[in-house]
Amino acid sequence: MSTSTEQHEQEHGMSDAGYIKIALILAAITALEVSTYYVDFGPLFMPSLMIMMVVKFVMVVSYFMHLKFDSRIFSFMFYTGLGLALFVYITALATFKFFIS
Amino acid sequence: MAETATHTADHASEHGHETSTGLSNNKLAMWLFLGSECLLFGGLISTYMLYRGRVSDGPHPMAIFDIPFTSVSSFVLLMSSLTMVLAVTAAQRGDDSRTNLWLTITAVLGATFVGGQVYEFTAFIREGLGFSTSLFGSSFYTLTGFHGIHVSVGVLMLLSTVGIIRKNKITGNKAEVVEIVGLYWHFVDVVWIIIFTLVYLIPS
Numbered sequence: 500m501s502t503s504t505e506q507h508e509q510e511h512g513m514s515d516a517g518y519i520k521i522a523l524i525l526a527a528i529t530a531l532e533v534s535t536y537y538v539d540f541g542p543l544f545m546p547s548l549m550i551m552m553v554v555k556f557v558m559v560v561s562y563f564m565h566l567k568f569d570s571r572i573f574s575f576m577f578y579t580g581l582g583l584a585l586f587v588y589i590t591a592l593a594t595f596k597f598f599i600s
Numbered sequence: 601m602a603e604t605a606t607h608t609a610d611h612a613s614e615h616g617h618e619t620s621t622g623l624s625n626n627k628l629a630m631w632l633f634l635g636s637e638c639l640l641f642g643g644l645i646s647t648y649m650l651y652r653g654r655v656s657d658g659p660h661p662m663a664i665f666d667i668p669f670t671s672v673s674s675f676v677l678l679m680s681s682l683t684m685v686l687a688v689t690a691a692q693r694g695d696d697s698r699t700n701l702w703l704t705i706t707a708v709l710g711a712t713f714v715g716g717q718v719y720e721f722t723a724f725i726r727e728g729l730g731f732s733t734s735l736f737g738s739s740f741y742t743l744t745g746f747h748g749i750h751v752s753v754g755v756l757m758l759l760s761t762v763g764i765i766r767k768n769k770i771t772g773n774k775a776e777v778v779e780i781v782g783l784y785w786h787f788v789d790v791v792w793i794i795i796f797t798l799v800y801l802i803p804s
Contacts, residue, residue: 522682533671552797580635584642
């Protein structure tokens with residue numbers, strides 16, 4: 500039974516306990532994010548929020564969505580869409596900013 | 601013994617797909633769909649970022665946002681991702697009753713989130729922020745509304761999955777069906793991770 504569970508973990512990623520640990524880390528990061536609303540982080544406010552957002556995003560996508568353990572084709576499909584979206588919209592927002600200035 | 605045989609058969613079908621890529625076409629299609637969804641939400645988020653400071657009439661964003669309430673909603677949605685992944689692992693073990701239990705809990709958490717969003721929208725409208733009050737209002741309701749619709753569709757998908765598992769109507773790989781529904785659900789969660797930070801926590 501335990502061999503079957505170990506084999507299952509190797510094939511599909513993590514154990515239930517592993518996923519619970521990831522969820523606890525995500526909850527802790529969320530608490531930290533919310534704390535930035537009440538505590539003055541000064542110049543670190545924006546960078547810290549952005550870093551925490553990206554860390555949470557990558558953790559959910561890598562572990563909960565199994566991209567870390569799955570075929571790279573899936574990662575390519577998802578990150579290509581994400582990268583394209585980031586490129587197009589950052590360019591669009593920068594263009595608006597440019598014309599307003 | 602029979603359960604082990606079914607489990608082995610599931611694994612064989614999952615890891616040895618008879619496709620040109622050797623991967624599940626259904627899963628590939630879902631990832632392709634999620635990639636395209638990035639473009640949809642990218643457009644909505646950047647529109648909001650562009651217009652969030654344009655408050656010609658009605659309340660200002662930071663005057664109406666209830667951060668403690670939204671933080672609890674975010675936490676609920678985040679935990680629904682955990683229950684979803686537990687449903688996927690249960691499905692991969694071939695444990696139908698646990699799969700249904702975790703899927704139902706995920707649906708309840710998702711419905712709680714949607715309920716919170718409806719409450720939030722009602723409170724905002726009462727405070728004078730309508731859909732056409734300002735560019736901020738339009739872009740805010742469009743972005744969060746689209747996300748809310750996605751969560752609602754996710755809840756329906758979860759409940760439908762529970763129904764078809766109970767009636768034993770899945771002819772293919774059951775674990776893969778649950779995993780594909782899970783991919784959609786986690787995507788809805790990661791979009792909210794971005795919305796929560798950019799819309800609620802960063803002042804305009």
